[in-house]
Amino acid sequence: MSSRIESSGGSIGDLIASRVANRGLPRAFYHDQRVYRAEIDTVWRQGWLVAGHACQIPEAGDYFTYEFDGDSVIVVRGDDGGIRAFYNTCRHRGTQICTQQAGHVGRFVCPYHQWVYGRDGELLTARGMPDDLDRSQLGLAPAAVREVAGLIFVSFADEPTDFDAAQAELEPAIVPQGLAQAKVARTIDYVVAANWKLVWENNRECYHCNANHPQYIKANFDHYNADDTSGRVQTAIDAATARSHVKWAACGLEVTHKQTGMTVFPDAERDIWFAANRTPLVDGYVSETMTGQQVAPLMGQYADADVGTLRIRTLPNFWNHSSCDHSVSTQLVPTGLHQTNVRVTWLVNREAQEGIDYKLDDLLPFWQLTSEQDWELCAAAQRGINSHAYRPGPLSPYKEYNVEGFLRWYLAKLQKVR
Amino acid sequence: MSSRIESSGGSIGDLIASRVANRGLPRAFYHDQRVYRAEIDTVWRQGWLVAGHACQIPEAGDYFTYEFDGDSVIVVRGDDGGIRAFYNTCRHRGTQICTQQAGHVGRFVCPYHQWVYGRDGELLTARGMPDDLDRSQLGLAPAAVREVAGLIFVSFADEPTDFDAAQAELEPAIVPQGLAQAKVARTIDYVVAANWKLVWENNRECYHCNANHPQYIKANFDHYNADDTSGRVQTAIDAATARSHVKWAACGLEVTHKQTGMTVFPDAERDIWFAANRTPLVDGYVSETMTGQQVAPLMGQYADADVGTLRIRTLPNFWNHSSCDHSVSTQLVPTGLHQTNVRVTWLVNREAQEGIDYKLDDLLPFWQLTSEQDWELCAAAQRGINSHAYRPGPLSPYKEYNVEGFLRWYLAKLQKVR
């Protein structure tokens, strides 16, 4: 392994300059520890990361921990119902306070010397310390946190970048899905043997769908592009769009993507790292399931199963695919130059009962299969790029415009901090 | 993992200067490979390490190997009854000579080409080499070794530091315990996911005992300190001390620690890296066992079970807790920035027979539980300090004076070689 992880000679600026537009990235972007460190510090630590879902912590004192790059953050619902995030590090000797991934606390008690913190992070008692200890300076260190319609974002930045534009864009799109009134039906964690950028490059095109995602392509239109949208396909999507347009308008939903191919995302020039859109499914599909049929109670504000699919994505760590009856979140965490941890979470209406209102055997396969097909492709891409013979090849203007968009967005972020 | 192991920008001297007294160490002390390398080379390689116990090698030709930082040393009892240490590296092609952890040899024969060395390290025969080979220059490389009342110390230094003061202090304290007439009842090896300094910081305070060591605090007084020694506790330790003072004097033992709280150790200013003291146990305890009762034959020179507890400690790798009937040695070996191997060894009177004179189920639990409780705390401390949000917090003057003492001792050693 070590032999594959190298330091390239030149600066990161030189490396960025060496990239040719509309081609992949040079090998060093996937092999140089300095690049990895730089992108963690810039793209990741300066950005907003989805840490989890508000429905995981419904009651005051409920918490979960979120791990990233050596940091652990406690995300907790406070007594005022608001969500807060604190670094999971005692202010005394630095010990990790919450050693479980999730739980409920009245107060946070460090296991080492029992310093006690409130749910608001304040240091309440510190047995054995002098009476004149200034507790006000020793509360848990806060991390920036924002909630958007049931999604919890955190930032590790000292001065987090603007979030308001994202909130304004995402909130109205997500609210109807009812993520805030959902529950987790199942979580699956994966370790993908690929650099995190390869996972995004995979996500940003459906050029690979035809041969690799037999389930997905039955339900969706976006694997067709300008070069291969036949008359029959165009007629089908036009019909689906027209039908949905009328029907959805009644329930306040909008068709926000009406063509074949993927919606354009991200946008480096305008620094658009967030997006949500709703698009019709293929005729006969009301949910991204193996049969196309609804397999769980309707979520959120939906009164009808025919709501197409809602897609949400926020760089650098999150995307979500939602149907009328379930919602699937994917979170990435880079854990090394050639390794990305991925958590996939299936959510359903919080009133739904497993075994009665839904069965996991019906709920999981569509996105479990599609996800695992992708992880294998990402790992194969990493293995091939490991070769000294790898040279960046041409991207398809029809099918990989969003790969180019992602790479431009990424390079702009990396450039900014040099 | 790699993402957590970084190089800080400044020099180690700058880092040392950045430390604030009576606070923990800055994060880089637990994360910077250069610091780790420097402390291995100074604190560890220049110091004296307990390699094992003399009773492990009772007969001439008995040996055990001791591994540290890529080095392996053979500790062997010679024909004259003395203990010697040699690097376990053949002078021909460098091959490891003893591939077992312990054994008995007439002569050392390298498995590769059968060069033969005496128990004194001398090269005796080297088949296949020219007749004029100067064997006198090709003996096994010796390592410095000293025995103190059954404990074997080695040093990897070219010019080892003074040992005489340690010998003068430790020998009379340890002799009554009879370590030289003991035998190993059980050894348990642990891999602790924490920097070695965190293991010592844990060892140097009993602030954490109340909530974490339910067995230990029943037997001992040292988890009380100036701030929380109630009248009842003070009366109890005074009574135990007085009783012991009289009773022990008859057998030539002395109460060397008479207060609650831990004895002061180490001492950076006077470079005191060794200590031993004897202190009473709580009334009703004659041994650090689950019941407080004696569970094995008396050791050494003891004629009565009521001898309190003998504590021995030598930096950077050793401590021991002894009762009338058993003795528990703990040896540390750093094996990485975030990993420490720990060996815990239970010793009993060498005449005692397992199953007849003692049962492991009675002998082990007290210190096995207490040790494992500590290893979890050390790992939690490491995980918390991994965070970029970690900042060194204040140490309790009542309860963590020995943590401060350890850190000062450590920094003085590290400073010396810069």
Next chain:
Amino acid sequence: MSSRIESSGGSIGDLIASRVANRGLPRAFYHDQRVYRAEIDTVWRQGWLVAGHACQIPEAGDYFTYEFDGDSVIVVRGDDGGIRAFYNTCRHRGTQICTQQAGHVGRFVCPYHQWVYGRDGELLTARGMPDDLDRSQLGLAPAAVREVAGLIFVSFADEPTDFDAAQAELEPAIVPQGLAQAKVARTIDYVVAANWKLVWENNRECYHCNANHPQYIKANFDHYNADDTSGRVQTAIDAATARSHVKWAACGLEVTHKQTGMTVFPDAERDIWFAANRTPLVDGYVSETMTGQQVAPLMGQYADADVGTLRIRTLPNFWNHSSCDHSVSTQLVPTGLHQTNVRVTWLVNREAQEGIDYKLDDLLPFWQLTSEQDWELCAAAQRGINSHAYRPGPLSPYKEYNVEGFLRWYLAKLQKVR
């Protein structure tokens, strides 16, 4: 582990200059990542490596992959019957094309986006790309490849060094063995915990054979050397040579090594990195098996079992020991400073049927045991050299002349590129 892997202070040139002739290499040659990287780039990437056997891919479209230092190469038999090698990296996004270790293809189809390449590496179709894509520039990158009498060599060099001298020397020696008409009976993969040079140092002397290879020394003469070839042994090898000389001449075979001791190899001054020689076995042995008896049908052009043993070796990654009835190839791949992957392959006549014409229980043990004995010695050597106390010792002029030869050859290669 990390603590043992260091960077030495000086340059590699300084390090080379510090080596004393007729002694082992200084410790840094086995511990410095820069040395490792330099030798991979020079000794390995500039050399010719045996990737496998032509008999593994008898039909057009049969392929196997060969992995080295992050690179994967597809070795395939083309439609013209010739053998070609291509980097296993798609020219589009770099994905690994063949994800199996071996197989058969009509065309190579990248699993990601289905770019299609011919068996000659040419890009045939690239669905979804613009019509004006210049496919002629996007064929699979070729690697240099040569076949010699059934052995397949590849080179990762941009400008591979001369192969003709090796071909001229090896081909006539190997052809009678019939490797091109063989089949693989069994492959065993090992991970040896030693630097690759230690594996070669082990291979280049039989000083260690007496005590470590009880099977091998019964069959061979080369563990005797000038210093210990008794009159009885000399008589035996003279008799075996004379007998073979006459007998073999009839079948066109030649005795190319007639003394005890190993044939001289390699030769740094003349850059001889390849060799083959045939030598008699001990009286009573016609095959390197546990009994000395033939255990499989004769191979190649042999009409009689009494053909002695053919030895082939090519630096830096290959050797082979062949008997009348089977042939054993050993391939090395360094996978880290302290780790070498080794593949041992047993070949027999391709007409032979397992269970009928040969049994693995008879075929494998001789070289399986001998190989595994060596891997343990190599690992013991590495462990001993890990010690800071290691100093290069003297090599025996009688028994380790080829170790010296190997080290000189290695250093000359390393020097060349500095």
